[in-house]
Each structure stands twice: as C-alpha cells, then as structure tokens.
Amino acid sequence: MKAAGIVVEYNPFHNGHLHHARSAKESSGADILIAVMSGQFLQRGEPAFADKWKRTEMALASGVDLVIELPYVYATAQASDFARGAITLLDAIGCESFCFGSEQGNIDPFLKSRQLLNSKNLLYQQEIHDAIQSGISYPKALNKAYQTVTDGEEGVADLSKPNNILGYHYIEAADRISSSMRPLTIQRIGANYHEPITEGMSIASATGIRNAFFEGGSIKELAKYLPAPSLQALQSFAGEYGHFGSWETFYPMLRYTILKDRPANLRRFAEVTEGIENLIYEAARKEQDFESFLALVKSKRFTRTRIQRMLTHIYTGFTWEQLKSFNQPSYLRLLGMTKAGRHYLHAQKKNITLPMISRAADLTDDLGKLDIHASSLYMLGMGAGNLKKEFTTPPIYFG
Structure with missing residues (x-):
C-alpha cells in the first residue's frame, strides 16, 4: 500500500482542505492519505478553534485515512522546526510522498531554490543575520536574504507567499533527514491564507472562517465553506463547550x-x-x-x-x-484512522521507524508528557470540567 503524507492544522477543516486531500491522493497515486496534524495549540501561536479530536473526526470523514499528532514542541514552532517535526513523522510512518498546497503550484521552483540556497548557504545565513541586526522581524529577514541570494536567478520559488514559505521548509526538512519521500505540490485555490470571506466563493481561508464566526456569524451561516461532516463536528463541539477556542x-x-x-x-x-x-x-x-x-x-x-x-x-x-532539549520526534501519536488506515498500519508495522502510541498513558518521555500537559491546559482554558479527556479518548475509528 502506497501512502502520501500531508501536514495540516484543520482549524477548521474546510472546502479548500477537502480539495487538498483529494488532490494529494490523486497526484501521488497513493492508496492511503496520512495527515500529521497539530494538536491543541497551533503554529501561529493560538489555541485551536476546536480540539484535536473534533478536527480528527472532520479529517477522517473527508478523505484522510490516518491522523497523527504533531507534538506541541513542533506544532508551535517557527516554520523550519514545524516542518522538520512534521516531515520526520511522515518519513517514519512510511510515506512514499508528501504533498503541500502552494501559491506556486509547481514543484520545480522549490527544488531549484533548495539547490541554490544549499550552494550559497554561508551567504544566505550572513544575509539573514545582517537583516535581523537591522531591526526587522525574522520572517522579513528571511525574505530579504532570499531576495538577495536569488537576485537574477530564474525559475526559483516566490518565498514571499506564506504557503510557498512553508512548502520550501518541508523540502528543506526532507533533504536534511535524507528522506526518500517524493515532494509534490498542488495549486492553492480560492481565498489566500489570511483573506476574509468573499461572497460568491465556496472556498474560504480558515482564518476568514474563524474571523467571520467571532465577528458574530454562526456556524450554520458558514456552512457553504465547510464539508457537511465539518459542520456537524463544529455544531457538536459548540454544543459541548458553548464556544470555540481563541x-x-x-x-x-x-x-x-x-x-x-x-x-x-x-x-x-x-x-x-x-x-x-x-x-x-x-x-x-x-x-x-x-x-x-x-x-x-x-x-x-x-x-x-x-x-x-x-x-x-x-x-x-x-x-x-x-x-x-528536544532534537526530534520520538513517537507517532495516533489520533484516528479509517478502515483502510488500520490495514495500512497492520501491513507496515515492521517498517514504521518510531513507536506508535495510541494511549496517552504510554506517553512517558518528556516530549509526550509535555503534550499531555498542554492538552490539559487547553481543556482548562475551554472551561472543561474534566481535564482527563487526553486519557479517556481512544483513537477515533471511522469505519
């Protein structure tokens, strides 16, 4: 069985994510789609809109076969470390390829950019250092250094775009761990990363969906931007907590x-x-x-x-x-699976290179304990009376 991997947050899972999942499976020719998904806190430094179990439900109902949790250390890190953690997990679980959405829509510019920055790494690092010393933010320093190093070069990726930036870091991470996974990208369609909701479109950004809700919209009013299982899961979550994470x-x-x-x-x-x-x-x-x-x-x-x-x-x-103190992920935390996903795990268990953890009680190292701690604090912030959901929720099975 061939598996393709994707890196996601699903905050929440919307129509654009559905397009990505279907396209990733189609373009890779894979039998199985595996998602590495952030847990209760996200890369932009915020609590998840809905908890990781509801987001896992959304994913499994919409074409994903296995959902693995990206540990807190990597899920809340800057882009390069976020990508390193996620790609390491996809490689460990045996993915043949990984696929990301990008504004570029073509993998060749990313590969050329990686080759170029490898060959000019000393200059690139010096340019980043100088830019930071001038007082600008780290993301702007990276872009400024990249523009300097690639000046005059044709066919390189446009790393001023948010999804392109993350995509480049996925390729960089795979290169650094000498992964055999084949990188793929698909064109991002619909709204851009942070764009507000636009009338007449069926694909909105997760940011736009969240903002529309927090500005007074209802989940039902946002239904046209969400697959039916996502709408149902969010309504269930709202019924349980009375609000969403923010x-x-x-x-x-x-x-x-x-x-x-x-x-x-x-x-x-x-x-x-x-x-x-x-x-x-x-x-x-x-x-x-x-x-x-x-x-x-x-x-x-x-x-x-x-x-x-x-x-x-x-x-x-x-x-x-x-x-x-953390160098790399030490386990694969299973959040959920379909019937096909379960078959894949059974067939590939001898080839999976990190321990597969399905119970919180087995997260005994420092990385795992941190995930449990962060999850408990998420539940506390949500107003949950029971902070033991991490221990009482088994992997979700979507048959």
Missing part, C-alpha cells in the same frame, strides 16, 4: 499567568526575548481584553504570530531550557 476566551487565564510570573520569570519561557517580557507584563496589567493587550505589545520587530507563540509558551509554562 485567545479572547483564554485571555483571563493567560493574564493571570503573566501577572503571577512577573517579568523576571517571564523571560524563562521559550521565544520570550530582548526585554519584551516587561512590555507583556505592563500590557497585561492595563488591558482587560486580548486584542487591546496585543496592540500594546506588537511592534515592527515582533510579528503578531511571534508574540502569540511567546504567549502560548507562557501559558503552558514551556521554557527555553525545554525547547533546547
């Missing part, structure tokens, strides 16, 4: 954590740097809602995403010391 919902607990720890302790947490802990503390003292708080912290040097990742680590208590 920093606005989590802010009272985040604010308490910030004020309790004080600046001297805040700087211990991963990604908190350059004195921003003082600004975070003062903003938390002054502001009673998250967006007002964030407006006081944002600057040209620190993007919203980077600040939110700092806040995620403050909320979960994830420190610089912990961040530096």
Whole structure:
C-alpha cells in the first residue's frame, strides 16, 4: 500500500482542505492519505478553534485515512522546526510522498531554490543575520536574504507567499533527514491564507472562517465553506463547550499567568526575548481584553504570530531550557484512522521507524508528557470540567 503524507492544522477543516486531500491522493497515486496534524495549540501561536479530536473526526470523514499528532514542541514552532517535526513523522510512518498546497503550484521552483540556497548557504545565513541586526522581524529577514541570494536567478520559488514559505521548509526538512519521500505540490485555490470571506466563493481561508464566526456569524451561516461532516463536528463541539477556542476566551487565564510570573520569570519561557517580557507584563496589567493587550505589545520587530507563540509558551509554562532539549520526534501519536488506515498500519508495522502510541498513558518521555500537559491546559482554558479527556479518548475509528 502506497501512502502520501500531508501536514495540516484543520482549524477548521474546510472546502479548500477537502480539495487538498483529494488532490494529494490523486497526484501521488497513493492508496492511503496520512495527515500529521497539530494538536491543541497551533503554529501561529493560538489555541485551536476546536480540539484535536473534533478536527480528527472532520479529517477522517473527508478523505484522510490516518491522523497523527504533531507534538506541541513542533506544532508551535517557527516554520523550519514545524516542518522538520512534521516531515520526520511522515518519513517514519512510511510515506512514499508528501504533498503541500502552494501559491506556486509547481514543484520545480522549490527544488531549484533548495539547490541554490544549499550552494550559497554561508551567504544566505550572513544575509539573514545582517537583516535581523537591522531591526526587522525574522520572517522579513528571511525574505530579504532570499531576495538577495536569488537576485537574477530564474525559475526559483516566490518565498514571499506564506504557503510557498512553508512548502520550501518541508523540502528543506526532507533533504536534511535524507528522506526518500517524493515532494509534490498542488495549486492553492480560492481565498489566500489570511483573506476574509468573499461572497460568491465556496472556498474560504480558515482564518476568514474563524474571523467571520467571532465577528458574530454562526456556524450554520458558514456552512457553504465547510464539508457537511465539518459542520456537524463544529455544531457538536459548540454544543459541548458553548464556544470555540481563541485567545479572547483564554485571555483571563493567560493574564493571570503573566501577572503571577512577573517579568523576571517571564523571560524563562521559550521565544520570550530582548526585554519584551516587561512590555507583556505592563500590557497585561492595563488591558482587560486580548486584542487591546496585543496592540500594546506588537511592534515592527515582533510579528503578531511571534508574540502569540511567546504567549502560548507562557501559558503552558514551556521554557527555553525545554525547547533546547528536544532534537526530534520520538513517537507517532495516533489520533484516528479509517478502515483502510488500520490495514495500512497492520501491513507496515515492521517498517514504521518510531513507536506508535495510541494511549496517552504510554506517553512517558518528556516530549509526550509535555503534550499531555498542554492538552490539559487547553481543556482548562475551554472551561472543561474534566481535564482527563487526553486519557479517556481512544483513537477515533471511522469505519
């Protein structure tokens, strides 16, 4: 059985994701589609709109055969580390190929860019360093360095686009671990990464869907952008919790954590740097809602995403010391499977190179304990009375 891998967040699973899943399977010629999916906290540094189990349900009902959790350390990391964790897991579970959506829509420019940056790595790293020293944000420094190194080159990827950037990092990660997986990309269609919902379109960005809901829309009103199983899962989640995950919902607990720890302790947490802990503390003292708080912290040097990742680590208590202690994923955490996915695991069990974990009780190393801890804090932020869902929820089976 041939497997293709995809890296996802499904926050929530919408029509664009359905197109990606179907196209990935078709373009790869695979029998099985395996998704590595972020858990309760996401790469942009925010709590998931719906928990990982509901998002797993959406995926399995819409063409994905296996869902594996991307551990917290990688799910909340900058693009290169996010990609490294995800690609390592797809390689370990035996995928023959991996497929990502991109604005580019053609794999050749990515391969050329990777070859070029490999050959000019010293210059590229120096340009990044110089750009950061000039006071611009890390993403802007990467793009500036890339533009310098590729100046005059034809046929390279446009790394000013968010999905292209992530796609390049997937290829870079596969190259660095000497993976035999074949990289594939499909053209992203419909709304762009952060675009608001546009009337007349059936494909909207996950950001647009979330924003429309938080601005007063109902899940039912957003039905045309969601496959039917996603709509049902979100309605079920809303019925259980009465709301969806967001920093606005989590802010009272985040604010308490910030004020309790004080600046001297805040700087211990991963990604908190350059004195921003003082600004975070003062903003938390002054502001009673998250967006007002964030407006006081944002600057040209620190993007919203980077600040939110700092806040995620403050909320979960994830420190610089912990961040530096993890080198690579140590297990495959199974969140759900279809009948075909179960057959694949049975057929490939001798070829899978990391332990397959289906119970939280078996997550006994530091990486696994961190996932359990983060999940418990997500449930607490959602107002759940029972924080043991991590232990009481078996892998979802979609027969």
